[in-house]
Amino acid sequence: MPRKRPGALRASPPSGPRAHIRGLSARTCHAVHQVEVRSREPSLFRGATVLALRAYARFPSPRGRPLYPRPAPCPSPCCAFDDVRHARDVLNHVLHRLPPRPRAELGRLLEAWDARYLRSTLPDPFASPEAPWWHRRLADGVP
Secondary structure, eight states: OOOOOHHHHHHSOTTOOOOOOTTSOHHHHHHHHHHHHHOOOTTOOTTHHHHHHHHHHHSOOOSSSOOOOOOOSSOSTTGGGGSHHHHHHHHHHHHTTSOHHHHHHHHHHHHHHHHHHHHHSOBOTTSOTTSOGGGSBOOSSOO
């Protein structure tokens, strides 16, 4: 049976192929992948950033009336992304662990979505001032 050359073993990523994230460069996608692989956070698994970006981009719809984030219906890691606030938590976690250039690129992508989120939701006057700004919006149900 043929064996792999040592150079081929070193060149292959240890955790399999990484997903390309639409709107981000290959360098930034690689940096995001590295953050996911090295993180010990249970909510930040391989591919979590892609799920979080999809959930966050899908949430603010242009209906003209306020939207209310909803808590996730089940505690599983994938269902948690049904709560847009959790998705933004994951994106914030990744954003602050990226090197400067990938952080700036992901930050530019999030700026437009953050603005839509702010326009689509209402402020919660009873929210804790220590909470991140996306948690200080009125939510549907129990926060």
